[in-house]
Amino acid sequence: MSAGWIPACKTGDVGAEDVVRFDHGGRTFAIYRTADDKYYATDGLCTHEKVHLAHGFVMDTIIECAKHNGRFDFTTGEAKGAPACIHLKTYPVKVEAGQVFLQLD
Amino acid sequence: MESQTPMPIPKRDYSLVGSETQRAYEKGLVSAPWYASPIARPRLKELMRRKDGPAIRHTLLWFALIIGSGTAAFLTWGTWGCVPALFVYGTLYGSTSDSRWHECGHRTAFKTVWMNDVVYYIASFMVLREATAWRWSHTRHHTDTIIVGRDPEIAVPRPPGLFAVCLKFFALPGGLRELAKIARHCFGRLNAVEKDYIPGSEHPRVFREARVYAAIYVATIACALATGSILPLMLVGLPSFYGAWLVVVFGLTQHAGLAEDVLDHRLNCRTVYMNPVFRYLYWNMNYHVEHHMFPLVPYHALPALHEELKADMPPAYRGLVETYREIIPALLRQAKDPAYCVKRPLPLAADAALQGGQA
Ligand code: FES
Numbered sequence: 001m002s003a004g005w006i007p008a009c010k011t012g013d014v015g016a017e018d019v020v021r022f023d024h025g026g027r028t029f030a031i032y033r034t035a036d037d038k039y040y041a042t043d044g045l046c047t048h049e050k051v052h053l054a055h056g057f058v059m060d061t062i063i064e065c066a067k068h069n070g071r072f073d074f075t076t077g078e079a080k081g082a083p084a085c086i087h088l089k090t091y092p093v094k095v096e097a098g099q100v101f102l103q104l105d
Numbered sequence: 106m107e108s109q110t111p112m113p114i115p116k117r118d119y120s121l122v123g124s125e126t127q128r129a130y131e132k133g134l135v136s137a138p139w140y141a142s143p144i145a146r147p148r149l150k151e152l153m154r155r156k157d158g159p160a161i162r163h164t165l166l167w168f169a170l171i172i173g174s175g176t177a178a179f180l181t182w183g184t185w186g187c188v189p190a191l192f193v194y195g196t197l198y199g200s201t202s203d204s205r206w207h208e209c210g211h212r213t214a215f216k217t218v219w220m221n222d223v224v225y226y227i228a229s230f231m232v233l234r235e236a237t238a239w240r241w242s243h244t245r246h247h248t249d250t251i252i253v254g255r256d257p258e259i260a261v262p263r264p265p266g267l268f269a270v271c272l273k274f275f276a277l278p279g280g281l282r283e284l285a286k287i288a289r290h291c292f293g294r295l296n297a298v299e300k301d302y303i304p305g306s307e308h309p310r311v312f313r314e315a316r317v318y319a320a321i322y323v324a325t326i327a328c329a330l331a332t333g334s335i336l337p338l339m340l341v342g343l344p345s346f347y348g349a350w351l352v353v354v355f356g357l358t359q360h361a362g363l364a365e366d367v368l369d370h371r372l373n374c375r376t377v378y379m380n381p382v383f384r385y386l387y388w389n390m391n392y393h394v395e396h397h398m399f400p401l402v403p404y405h406a407l408p409a410l411h412e413e414l415k416a417d418m419p420p421a422y423r424g425l426v427e428t429y430r431e432i433i434p435a436l437l438r439q440a441k442d443p444a445y446c447v448k449r450p451l452p453l454a455a456d457a458a459l460q461g462g463q464a
Pocket of ligand 1: 047
């Protein structure tokens with residue numbers, strides 16, 4: 001396997017327009033699947049108050065945090081307004097043979 | 106026999122920068138995980154789905170009612186006919202704006218973000234809350250709901266001052282405090298409490314908004330002086346006071362008399378069944394336990410969320426009368442015994458699980 005690519009989940013583990021949590025090496029990530037079956041990954045905790053984004057709601061390419069409705073574009077990590085003011089870190093993702101991989105730094 | 110001096114009633118410190126704040130940290134109550142009732146993710150996703158339709162319809166009707174009653178007040182000004190017109194106008198302006206402020210503040214009322222924001226700013230002005238400052242206040246209210254020393258939105262601190270509760274029906278003294286805050290923010294000043302929950306990056310926005318509010322008030326006062334009539338102020342500004350009564354009637358049902366310093370919204374929030382007219386005026390905020398537990402669910406889906414969760418909830422109240430039969434005695438008792446609170450009965454299975462989890 002090429003450097004830094006970590007198997008995160010099966011493609012079917014994430015519903016369309018949804019998000020799941022993935023923990024690895026003491027860190028937590030959020031893996032997203034869009035309505036047209038593209039996959040993305042970000043840090044798993046909201047930059048506002050460290051709540052798991054996997055409890056949130058996916059609309060198009062936006063993840064809305066379950067705690068205070070803070071919004072991020074999970075394709076870029078951009079925070080879309082208060083109370084989400086600090087951008088999210090994103091990670092490269094690839095899909096091979098039904099497996100979602102993310103690349104850690 | 107010696108006469109006993111009555112013990113002073115102990116008071117808690119509700120300031121966000123006082124002694125109770127440290128205590129809340131020490132007790133693990135700050136930014137803590139809260140209980141959430143079980144619900145299948147696919148069903149929750151259905152309920153979280155956003156729509157524009159219901160809020161557009163409800164908002165157009167709301168504006169029509171406000172403009173209609175305002176026009177009636179204008180046309181009947183100087184006659185007794187303006188009293189009912191102003192009563193309706195003031196209540197719509199000063200009270201029902203609270204729920205629009207709330208739902209659009211969460212950006213869940215409409216699917217379209219800018220629609221939430223436009224209604225949020227209008228409703229914030231009407232309910233006399235600075236939009237950005239109160240967005241952050243409400244954010245904290247959701248992080249630390251009714252945690253003393255952390256929540257800036259505890260409506261009835263203990264022991265409750267009963268006269269103070271009555272003054273709330275006219276937005277006093279809260280409305281005057283808001284005006285003082287606006288004046289302070291116009292000059293670019295925030296106090297220590299505000300700095301505790303409004304991040305520095307948002308301060309310039311707070312100051313800008315305060316200046317816009319102040320400009321509207323100054324223009325309205327100038328209009329009143331120019332016309333030699335108080336009517337402009339009866340239509341803009343004063344309704345936030347004389348129309349505030351319904352905010353209190355509805356709003357006190359949310360948390361008054363219930364537990365402080367718990368991490369389970371079933372114990373510190375109420376869900377109250379209301380008739381369709383009240384639910385329209387209040388935008389379903391009467392499903393308050395459900396809203397706090399799952400704030401991503403828009404107001405129009407809260408009745409359905411309630412159906413999903415009610416087996417894991419204390420029984421909902423059957424209307425305002427039943428609710429106030431609990432709240433009024435509770436507040437009277439808390440005036441003498443601030444440690445008292447209404448204990449909400451959890452469903453047996455849920456209660457057992459909670460005791461086990463917190464043992
Ligand atoms: S914790 Fe995510 S928006 Fe507050």
